[in-house]
């Protein structure tokens with residue numbers, strides 16, 4: 001199997017550890033919806049770690065002023081190394097991912113690749129605010145979810161996590177639907193319709209009502225190509 005095909009093709013189980021200084025941003029999302037169901041189904045185990053638990057001294061310090069001066073605080077090495085190394089003592093990690101706007105652009109193909117891993121750490125830091133030695137010595141991969149700057153890596157970590165988990169066997173009620181998503185075949189998705197067949201005078205493409213599966217499938221392919229040509233010609237390159 002190519003490394004960029006999603007996990008559907010084989011039975012597996014993924015563990016994701018998320019390290020964050022604001023874990024309460026992360027936990028409500030993983031306790032809802034597909035992420036919750038995927039954990040209950042045993043497709044994924046998600047563990048959130050509060051960086052302050054490994055903070056230094058009486059105040060559980062996790063950051064400090066930058067050498068050379070400048071605004072803002074920088075996440076220190078010790079708490080992050082302590083947390084990561086404790087996890088590494090328990091299991092082998094395939095990737096330690098740092099979410100950052102200057103990372104590689106996250107894509108469906110990277111989600112597919114990550115869905116085949118067994119153990120992943122996601123490190124949510126603060127842009128500019130993390131000691132470079134953490135990136136140089138611990139991190140195996142840096143990912144950006146787009147060319148804009150968020151306040152921290154928590155939301156990007158959840159975006160990446162959601163995209164991976166929905167590919168895992170048992171995460172979705174209809175395993176097929178993840179494979180027919182936009183981008184999965186390099187095309188955007190065709191339009192969808194449901195009942196009623198006419199709403200406020202607007203009908204549904206006749207082909208979809210025909211019951212002719214060959215025609216329907218050809219129509220969907222044609223619509224997907226048309227939409228991709230209009231909206232994302234770069235995907236044909």
Ligand code: ADE
Pocket residue numbers: 099100101127143144145146147148149150151152153156
């Ligand atoms: N942290 C802040 N902004 C980010 C982005 N766009 N992608 C990933 N991590 C980030």
